[in-house]
Amino acid sequence: MVINITERIAVLARRKKFIGGITAGTAIVSLVICLLLPPIFRAETKILPPQQGSSNIAAQLLNQVGGLATLATGGIGMKSPNDMYIGFLRSRTVRDKIIDRFGLMKIYDVKFREDARKELGEALSATSGKDTMIVVTVEDRDPKRAADMANAFVEEMVAVSKGLAITEAAQRRLFFEEQLQDVKQALSRAEEGIRGYQEKTGALKIDDQARVVIQGIGSLRARIAAKEVQYKVAQTYATSQNPDLQKIEEELKGLKVELNKLEQKGGNGHDPLMPTGRMPSVGMEYLRKLRDVKYNEILYELLAKQYEMAKLDEARDAVTIQVIDKAVIPEKKVKPKRAIIVALSTFTGLLFSIFTAFRIERGKTVFPSSS
Secondary structure (H helix, E strand, C coil), X not given: CCCCHHHHHHHHHHCHHHHHHHHHHHHHHHHHHHHHCCCEEEEEEEEECCCCCCCHHHHHHHHHHCCCHHHHHHHCCCCCCHHHHHHHHHCHHHHHHHHHHHCHHHHCCCCCHHHHHHHHHHHEEEEECCCCCEEEEEEECCHHHHHHHHHXXXXXXXXXXXXXXXXXXXXXXXXXXXXXXXXXXXXXHHHHHHHHHHHHHCCCCCCHHHHHHHHHHHHHHHHXXXXXXXXXXXXXXXXXXXXXXXXXXXXXXHHHHHHHHHHHCCCXXXXXXXXXXXXXXXXXXXXXXXXHHHHHHHHHHHHHHHHHHHHHHHHHHHCCCEEEECCCCCCCEEECCHXXXXXXXXHHHXXXXXXXXXHHHHHHHHCCCCC
């Protein structure tokens, strides 16, 4: 079937008023709709979240204890925390705080909080770029409210993150804090035990040689216990192939060998702190209690050092959420794109009117009206 261009042009000429009317009508209707649509403004803020790693001060202190120094300074290859902070921004806790802070249930005209959360989630955008910065944008009908909400999202996210152990240092601090509390209670019990025993049996004195042996073995056992705590912490961040974890393991084995040699000097499996035949049973019991006190004292001191190191790292990480660009009141709207909407609607109306004109002409040809 050959298309006759001349006929097509003739049809368009005959139906030009029809085509022009529909096209103009579509353009006018779309323009009116665009004018009735409320303008939407977008406010943007940029933040730089804390990056993994440890402070120089903490690293120097860790070197005094050993084992965790390299782990704390980034030797374990932690993932970028950007995704985690974006999750905080989108969390129900943060959204609820924003809803209450700005009275969004009334503004969005919704009955249920879940509906307000949904609308707020659609208005919020948080993305992470290659420059490690997080871009937070909020869209709203009120330009000032859009800027205030964008800044409020960052403020609420920081407030939530401060209450969570989200960094390696914070997790280490919590672990050492728990261990420290346990040892503190054990030390208090040991001190109360020896005090009560002295009051019950009378003050006892031991010779200098026995005291040195007690302190030596107590110190060695405490160092082993502290090293085991280090080993458990390292296992949470490193695999068995990690050289720092292997170093801690070797140090732990060496301490146990040293302790075993010292204990064997007592002979026949007896506790070297309790040489039989040389002290009465009262004195032996006193030595046991004194040993427990010395052991817990040294262990508490070692764990306290590691706890302070973790606190230093956590404090450094807690203050490094930086606002690069604070949200300002936007001057231009981002929605609706009136020119684009009107142009597309007009073009659609034009195509529809042309198609309809040809259909009408075809109908007249197939079903000609009788004279």
